[in-house]
Amino acid sequence: xxxxxxxxxxxLIASIQAALSDRDLVELRDHFADQIGRxxxxxxxxxxxxxxxxxxxxxxxxxxxxxxxxxxxxxxVVVGIQPDVAFSMVQLGLSLDGIATAxxxxxxxxxxxxxxxxxxxxxxx
Amino acid sequence: xxxxxxxxxxxxxxxxxxxxxxxxxxxxxxATIGFSSTDQTVIAxxxxxIARNIVTYALRGKVFLSRTEEGGRRxxxxxxxxxGPGIADIELAMRDGYSTSRSLGVGLPxxxxxxxxxxxxxxxxxxxxxxxxxxxx
Numbered sequence: 548x549x550x551x552x553x554x555x556x557x558x559l560i561a562s563i564q565a566a567l568s569d570r571d572l573v574e575l576r577d578h579f580a581d582q583i584g585r586x587x588x589x590x591x592x593x594x595x596x597x598x599x600x601x602x603x604x605x606x607x608x609x610x611x612x613x614x615x616x617x618x619x620x621x622x623x624v625v626v627g628i629q630p631d632v633a634f635s636m637v638q639l640g641l642s643l644d645g646i647a648t649a650x651x652x653x654x655x656x657x658x659x660x661x662x663x664x665x666x667x668x669x670x671x672x
Numbered sequence: 673x674x675x676x677x678x679x680x681x682x683x684x685x686x687x688x689x690x691x692x693x694x695x696x697x698x699x700x701x702x703a704t705i706g707f708s709s710t711d712q713t714v715i716a717x718x719x720x721x722i723a724r725n726i727v728t729y730a731l732r733g734k735v736f737l738s739r740t741e742e743g744g745r746r747x748x749x750x751x752x753x754x755x756g757p758g759i760a761d762i763e764l765a766m767r768d769g770y771s772t773s774r775s776l777g778v779g780l781p782x783x784x785x786x787x788x789x790x791x792x793x794x795x796x797x798x799x800x801x802x803x804x805x806x807x808x809x
Contacts, residue, residue, distance in 0.1 A: 566696065569688035569724075600695055600713060602720040603779055631713035639717055639782040640768070 550575050554586050558659060559621075560652070562594040572608040579612055583619045590659040591616045594652050596627030606641045613646045622662045624648065626655035676741040677749060679704075683723075685752075686732045691723040694735045701737050702748050706808055714786050715748060715806055721783045722752040722802050730756020730799065740805060747788070747807040755799040762792050 550571060553560045559582055561575060579591060593609065595601070601609075613623035624647045628636075636642070647662065649655040681701065683694040695716040702712040719735065726733035733754030740749040759765045768781045780802075784790040787804040794800040 566692045568692050569727075599699065600716045600720050602717055602724065603782070604724055631710045634710055635713045635717045635786070638714060638786045639721070640785070641782075 550578075552578055552582055554582075554588070557587075557589040557663070558592060558656065559583065559586065559588045559590070560592045560594065562652075563596070563598050565597060566599045567605065569604055569608075572605055576608055576612045576615065580615050580619065583616055583621045588621050589663050591621050591623040592652065592655045592659060593623065593625050594627045594655070595625060595632075596629065596651070598627075598629070598632060601628065601632050601636055601641065603639070603641060606636070606643060609643060610646065613643075622647065622659060622666075624655040624659050624662075626650065626652055677738045678741075680736055680738040683735045683737070684732075685723050685726045685735055685754075688724075688727055691720055691727060694723045694737075695719040698735075698737050698748070698750065701739065702806075705739050705746060705748055707748070707806070711806065715750075718783045718787050718804060718806075719750055721779045722750070722804070725779055725800075725802075726752060726754045726756070729759075730754035732756075733799075745807050747805050750787075750802075750804050752802040753799065754801075758796040758798055759792065759794040759800055760796060762794055766792070 550561050550563055609625060616623045625643060626649045647658055649658045681697050683690060683697055685694060698719040699712045699716040702715045707715065723735055733752060736751040738749045740747050766781050788807050789805040791803045792800065
């Protein structure tokens with residue numbers, strides 16, 4: 548199952564619709580790196596609302612998506628981590644270090660607009 | 673003491689997609705046993721971590737999921753078995769932050785922390801078996 552990436556103005560949005568295998572995650576990472584350049588995106592939002600579990604591999608892959616995006620000039624916000632998923636991550640000792648998070652897509656887009664503005668990065672279109 | 677094990681499900685683990693299948697079946701079983709949705713997620717996460725160990729280190733193995741009863745308690749029993757290279761130093765592998773692959777090294781020690789019982793048996797060249805339980809509270 549591959550994850551569709553939507554483009555909205557300067558932002559790329561990936562909404563995870565089901566449980567992801569390792570391969571899906573790696574594919575998502577590679578697509579983002581490519582699409583950020585193609586669309587000259589300034590931000591990435593990853594919506595994990597439908598995700599059942601965030602394990603150590605998924606956490607590491609999200610961190611590398613965010614790091615790669617940052618090196619390509621885009622900020623990442625992860626949204627929609629469910630309460631049970633968050634709780635289980637904390638118990639296992641996982642965190643998403645250095646990645647901005649928000650409650651849902653709406654807050655994530657607002658957060659991204661704020662970060663982008665702070666960096667004085669917004670392009671006039 | 674009487675130990676009862678019922679409703680066994682087994683999932684063959686040989687590719688990354690099998691990890692998802694194993695944790696989903698584990699969650700379903702945990703739900704039928706009566707675990708809260710938080711504990712279902714914790715159990716699914718534990719299964720994900722030990723199934724990933726099989727894919728990463730042994731390439732092929734099996735995860736057995738069952739309901740267990742012991743001294744009036746009910747819980748879930750998860751056994752992960754592989755015939756991989758084995759773990760050279762279990763004590764070291766159980767240490768937080770230690771990994772021979774490029775992972776975070778939270779896998780085994782983290783999984784032990786979130787389950788109620790956790791044992792690893794391994795012999796070099798013969799494989800590894802992880803047995804873990806979580807009890808219904």
